[in-house]
Amino acid sequence: ANIAEGWARQGTAEFLQFLRIAAGSLRELETHLLLSQRVGITQPCELNTIFQEIEILGKQLISLQRSLRGRMANGE
8 A cells, every 4th residue: 555655646755755664564564473473373384475475575675666766866
């Protein structure tokens, strides 16, 4: 939702801000899932795939942010 909202904004700087928020939300989700394991709601085997996806998405967010910052630096 943060990515979609940022995309709809007027400029790249605002989009970057929403990408940072999305990255924070992704790590917040990861924390909630880790806590669910600690209190016994879920088992590690149930979440391994999700944790792998979180890692991939986190890297994709970083790459997109770098790309957009590079475009901004080049005046695009």
